[in-house]
Amino acid sequence: MADPVLPSSGALSPLGLDAVRLAPGFWGDRVALNREVTIAHCLDWMEREGWIGNFRGALPRRGREFSDSEIYKLLEAMAWADHPGFAELAQTVVQAQEGDGYLNTRWSGSRYVDLEWGHELYCYGHLIQAGVARLRAHGEDAFTEAVRKAADHVCRRFMDTTETCGHPELEMALVELYRATGAERYLELARRLLERRGLPALGPIPFGAAYFQDDLPVRQATALRGHAVRALYLACGAVDVAVESGDEELLKAVESQWERTVARRTHLTGGMGSRHADEAFGEDFELPPDRAYAETCAGIASIMLSHRLLLATGDVRYAELAERTLYNVLATGVALDGRSFFYSNPLQVRVPAQPSQEINLGHSGGLRSPWFAVSCCPSNIARTFASLGSYLAAADPSGLRIHHHTPAVIEGAGLRVAVETGYPWSGGVAVRMLADGHGRLSLRVPAWAEGATLGYGPAAPPQGPDAPAQGAGTSPQGAHAATDVAERTRVVREATPGYAAVEGEWREGDVVVLDLPMAPRWTFPDRRVDALRGSAAVERGPLVYCAESAAGEPSLTDLSARLTPPAERTGPSGVVELEIEAELTLPDTAGWPYTSRPETAGRPDTSRLETPPASGTRLRLVPYHRWGNAGPAAMRIWLPAAD
Amino acid sequence: MADPVLPSSGALSPLGLDAVRLAPGFWGDRVALNREVTIAHCLDWMEREGWIGNFRGALPRRGREFSDSEIYKLLEAMAWADHPGFAELAQTVVQAQEGDGYLNTRWSGSRYVDLEWGHELYCYGHLIQAGVARLRAHGEDAFTEAVRKAADHVCRRFMDTTETCGHPELEMALVELYRATGAERYLELARRLLERRGLPALGPIPFGAAYFQDDLPVRQATALRGHAVRALYLACGAVDVAVESGDEELLKAVESQWERTVARRTHLTGGMGSRHADEAFGEDFELPPDRAYAETCAGIASIMLSHRLLLATGDVRYAELAERTLYNVLATGVALDGRSFFYSNPLQVRVPAQPSQEINLGHSGGLRSPWFAVSCCPSNIARTFASLGSYLAAADPSGLRIHHHTPAVIEGAGLRVAVETGYPWSGGVAVRMLADGHGRLSLRVPAWAEGATLGYGPAAPPQGPDAPAQGAGTSPQGAHAATDVAERTRVVREATPGYAAVEGEWREGDVVVLDLPMAPRWTFPDRRVDALRGSAAVERGPLVYCAESAAGEPSLTDLSARLTPPAERTGPSGVVELEIEAELTLPDTAGWPYTSRPETAGRPDTSRLETPPASGTRLRLVPYHRWGNAGPAAMRIWLPAAD
Incomplete structure (x- = not known):
């Protein structure tokens, strides 16, 4: 059966991609766009940036140390989508494999010297996931043979050591390869990688061991922490190992980590990750809208985790979070044209981004970019849409x-x-x-x-x-x-x-x-979320809404929203926009933004306005996933509430 | 006259360090501690980490590419403090100089190949500042001769190019060397470095050109932006060039950048910088208390800038900000024992830090550390205290x-x-x-x-x-x-x-x-500072106060403060602590921290408390600069206000 996750037991059984045929509609349109546009777009850019050339031995090698994994994620997308370009790209990969199964364009010649940052095992994880996709969607071929050979090399090299990789990913891939082939060594290595992590298994790094979840054994942690994608991929692997091993304790541990993470470390959009410096979760209730990192890949990883927990338990709460994340992170992460992407998905952008060059060298939110120096998100989006039917x-x-x-x-x-x-x-x-x-x-x-x-x-x-x-x-x-x-x-x-x-x-x-009643509703934050105090957001159905303001339109810096029921306006394509009443003002800069006179802090200083205050303005709200499609803009989900 | 900044004109004239002799008291005690403890502490660590050994040619070279600058800042401190160790350390540096004046332990052999990140000109800046200190505090010697030789090398190499350094610093150093020697080529190079920046003069980097202020010519910018220390050092150099050139337009430009930065991009403590990822200012009103970066070095650089603007204009507002920053950033940055330091100075720490090793490989706030992998702050503190008299x-x-x-x-x-x-x-x-x-x-x-x-x-x-x-x-x-x-x-x-x-x-x-009336006062934020909405802070005199809670004491996550006048309590050493009334509660985790029912968001869910709520608790507030001296703790300056 063609499906990225096929547990041997659990409350629910996946249906297989052939059994869920999407028709035109919100998701069907996006899956078609992915197949017709996004996959080719990724292929073009990977060729242009030399990342595919690395497999042909082109020198100097180009791209970051983990660029091989982008090709593998794209291969996974092409396998699920039965894309005609699969065979040629797979062949390019296969011919770079060494005799003993080793395959990596960056570290060939100096294997496994930097497990903390080298991403070698991480790359194998994505290679194996592509192999499983090919096996299930098509059957055995030269590529799946190469993937088994690589997996066997990894088993020989790492089965009896105390080592692991700085970036989890291989664990879930190995379990899936076990599910697809029945070879128990893959499950066993996944189990060992999982259990040795946190003993610790890796050396010290400036971000601290929690960054790559090496601070604690996975079954002792109480919440997801550190680098969000790493944490979520590791949790996926833990669920997979738990399900195949009948390890109830491990499954319960991940369930309670998920629970605390959702209760205290998740943005309204379902986005995860509050810190830019280390792409990490941050502490409980540290949920800043403007600096929310909420990486697209973390959203995808969260959907992958919730999907696994849903299959294992049947608990509807996992489907709830997955829906929120599908509509407000995954759908946001790719533009309506299928050719540009958000890496980070903040809930507030104060100043419209200034595009400077075609490739986005950084990750900051607010700019839909065709490609990134670290371009993990586009190919992750591609493989997720290509297998979206399996989640429904x-x-x-x-x-x-x-x-x-x-x-x-x-x-x-x-x-x-x-x-x-x-x-x-x-x-x-x-x-x-x-x-x-x-x-x-x-x-x-x-x-x-x-x-x-x-x-x-x-x-x-x-x-x-x-x-x-x-x-x-x-x-x-x-x-x-x-x-x-x-x-x-x-x-x-x-x-x-x-x-x-x-x-x-x-x-x-x-x-x-x-x-389902679809009236828009005002949503309020837990008062422990310091960054959101005094604000409210509008949701309608599964969609989070936001205000958007392009350069030249009124700033969103200083607004207060009236919490009256939003008005609906349905556009020609069926998209529902909302309208609320708000005051937008542009007071002058005071000399110092703190005062002992709260009456001046709480009200606009109209004596020194740059422009007159606009009272009772109608403020348009658009679905968050649609923002930024007309170019750089300011945006905010959380609106300061008028008293 | 012994003084780090001696402009040839301006509203005010510095007095010289000999003319301001500190007696025991708040600053006199700290200056003495710096001389007796901190300088030796820095010397020990620089030897231990091999950064001094680099000048002796020890292999492999140790430390980051800019570690030479730490030795130079320490030499500057030793020169101002007339420290007996100066001559030996200076001799170690001098003997590493090459025949043409080039001096850098990292880039010797591959000079000037990475101006964006190499920090070579930055290191010369600190070398020259140490040379000026020695010249003024002592007179000419082999070290000052080496410094002139290095400066002349830099003039020959960079006078007629379009290049500059990724980290401003050399500009102000060259102007001071011009002031100390009368050699106009130093002023001319400073002027050229300043004017070519932003044309642009540097290549693209992931953080964007604003990171190193290469997005705009310095006189076109309207606010300080990008990496805070870089921005402030550049502004210092701009004031120095403006004063020596009679360039009123340039001086006005920096004054208005300062004004907007203070009005919209400065924390209550005077700390500057809101972003960890690029140690940068962030946008207007982006002032998160928990993720405030507020690097100690940025506080020092802000004091340096305000000092220069005060000398140039005599405007009291520059002394105001300097005082706030002296008491709440500089005094915070070093522990009461003079041996451990904050790199980042956040206004809120949610969870007590967990010390893992002696050297702090990272920069996160909340942990006073004896040394850092990037250890710019300790030596910057040392040179600032050693010349503190000049600011008073x-x-x-x-x-x-x-x-x-x-x-x-x-x-x-x-x-x-x-x-x-x-x-x-x-x-x-x-x-x-x-x-x-x-x-x-x-x-x-x-x-x-x-x-x-x-x-x-x-x-x-x-x-x-x-x-x-x-x-x-x-x-x-x-x-x-x-x-x-x-x-x-x-x-x-x-x-x-x-x-x-x-x-x-x-x-x-x-x-x-x-x-001066010293009653404590409640302070409120401008309502455009989203991260502080609904909160208030207590100040008394020039000091900002905070609540502090060690592990095992009640959490500060969920408190609401009554805005009644704080009570004062003077300790045996004269330190004034305050006490306010607050409610501290520890509600249970709800499943999802957002709700359509504001009545549940606004109040504790006492039905599922982990521990009973503590109503009407007396909450102790301590001066912010004293926090964290008894070990890791949670801390917050901004307190959610009870309605």
Whole structure:
């Protein structure tokens, strides 16, 4: 089955990419764009920057020490997407492999001399993930053979040492290779790499051992910490090892790390990472909107972790976070044209970025760039979209469970359904049976969707998929309670957050309609989040909204928002924008921004205004994932609240 | 005259280190500690780390590419302090010089191949400052000859190119060497280095050209930006060039950059720099307390800049910022034992730091460390304390002006006075004439000191220096108006912020008493500082206060402070601590720290407390500069205010 994560046990079973065929819609459009535009874009840039040439032995070698991994992530994307360029690129990689399986364009000749920063094992991790993708999507070939040879080299070299890599990634790749091949040595090395980390296994570095999670054994940690991508990849590997080893203690440890991290170290967007210097989480409640790092790759890694925990436990909270991160980090990380990217995804940009050159040498947020000096995000986006179908639905022992609502045809657990919806712009989700069948159909009801209803029965709703279903009555049953569809009458009942389930004998044409209330809502931070005190944000459905202001438009530096219900405005493409009332002022610079007279700190100093205050302005809010598509702008999600 | 900055013109004239002899007191104690402990501590560590050995040709070379500069800063400190170790260390440096004057232990053999990051010209800057110190404090010797030879090499090599250094510093050093020697080529090279910067003169780097102020010519910039120490050193050089060239436009440009930087990019402590990744200022109003970088060296550089602007203009605002930075950054940067240091000076530390090894490989705030992998701050502190006397007072055309009140004997402008005071713990400052004399005596009255009085006349006040003087009447004259002391009766009058001046014929024993009100005060941020919204801080006199909580004491994560007047408590050593009322709670982790129900965001969730809430707790506040002396602790200056 073609799927990046195929655990041998767990609460839920993946469906395989062939079983989830996306149709035009929010995600289907993006997956198509990825296949048609982004993969080729990445291939072009990797060639142009010489990173592919490194495999051909071009000198001098170009790119950073981990640039091989970008080619491997792209190969993984091409394998899932069945892209015609796979074979040629794979061949270029394979011919650079040494006789004993070693494969790295940077460290050949001085192998494994810098495990802290060399990224050699990290690169093997991505190579192996590409190999697993090829194996599952296509079958054995010269590339998968080379990947096994490389994995066997790594097993020989590292099975009986105390070493590990400064960047976790290999762990989950090895478990997946074990799942794909049945060779237990891969699982065993993954387990050993995981257990030796934190003893410690690496030398001292300026950022401290927590940077690469070598401060504590993984099962002793209470929260994710240090470099966010490293921490999340390591946690993915820990879940994979736990599931294949039946190690409940390890699984529980990662679950409680996830819980604390989500409660105290996660931005409203689902973005993770608050520090630029070491791309790290930061302390509890250290969640600055302006300097939020929230790397696109950390968002992807968080989706990967939540997906694994969801498969292992079936707990809806993992699907909740994944949805938030899909819509507000992954969808934000790539521009609408599929050719430019955010590396960092801050929640506030004070001053529009100034593009200086085509390649973004840095990572700061606010500028969509076609490529980066460290360009981990574009190829990570490419492989994630290429396998996105695997995240949307799963089979549980009773039937089909749909986590994320987007137009698609889904086949699994004996059911074959078409999902029709304008979600996330509108809240109606119609699931139509494409064949007779038997089993439970569970649809996720998001936590914010209080007042949702579920309609089901033989008749299609007359108003189309976006309108609530009409029915004979409502039932106040709990969300997880399954209702039998056998009565063959149309019923509408309350659907509380969690999974709303209907089960029974289905006939082709039967329709289940989930209706999610989509009114915009004001959201407030925990008061321990110092950086957000006195502010509020607007969410609508799964989308976080933001104010955006291009150069020349009024500054967002000094605004206060009235917390009245936002007005909606639907554009021609169905995109819903919002409008709120706010005051925008541009007071003059005082000599010193601190005062013993709070009455002057709390109000604009209108006596020295550069421009007159604009009272009662209507402020447009756009979905966060769409910001920055028209060029550099100032932006903010969290809006200071008028008293 | 022995003084690090001796402009040939300007509103004020420095007095020379011999003319300001510090007595025991807040600054006198620290200057003595620096001379007796800190200089030897730095010498020990530089030897131990091999940075001095590099000059002896020891292999492999040790330390970062700029480690030579640490030896030079220490030599500058030793020169000002007339330290007995100077000659030997200077000899070690001199014998490493090459025949044509080139001197650098890192780049010898591959000169000037990396001007962006090599720090070669930066190192010459510190070498030249050490040479000027030796020349002025001692006179010509083999070291000063070597310094001139190095400076001449640099002039030959760089006079007619378009190059400059990634780290400004050489500019101000060359101007001072011109002042000390009269050789105009040094001023000319400084001017050229300054003018070619921003054209641009350096290649692209990931942080962007603003990092090293190469984005704009110095006279076009509107605020200090990029790497804070680089920006401030460059501004110092610009003031020096402007003063020696009579370039009013350049001086005005730096003045307005200073003004905007102080109004929008400066922390309450006077600390500058908000970003760790590039040690940079950040945007206007980006002033996070927890991630404030506020490098000790940036504080020193800010004091250096304000000192130069004060000498050039006589404007009291420069002395104001210098005082704030002296008490809250410089005094914070070194521990009470003189042997450990803060590199970064954040305004909030959420979790006590965990010391792992003796040398701090990183820079994060919260841990006083004996040494750092990049150890620029200790030697910068050493040279600043060794020349601190030069910052305290100056001569203006009418007499003596005292900027900073601390026990000392000061001689200048025809007056010889003893300053007696317990400042900053108490607010009385007595200035006693040690000889008959003629001229104006001006004492700075800080901006916060509303209600201050100035007493003067022949009789010493009966209650000692810390009590307000008693007198026959008060006069409401403005602060800058000088009052004639000739009446020979004791007078007390109002002293408004600025400089309070008295002038006339003085007799030995005459006393002027400035009485500054020292009640603690609550301070509030400009509402555009998003990171501080809803918080307040306590200041008393020039000192910023903070709450401190060691491991095991109640967390400071979740407190709300009542904004009632703080209570004072004076310790045995005269240190004044404060006490306020606050609530400290430790609510349980909610699953997600954002909610649509503000009533739960605004209040503790007492239903799931880990420990019971502590209501109405008395919270101790200590002077910020004293925090962290008893080991790692949590700390915060800005306290969330109870409604």
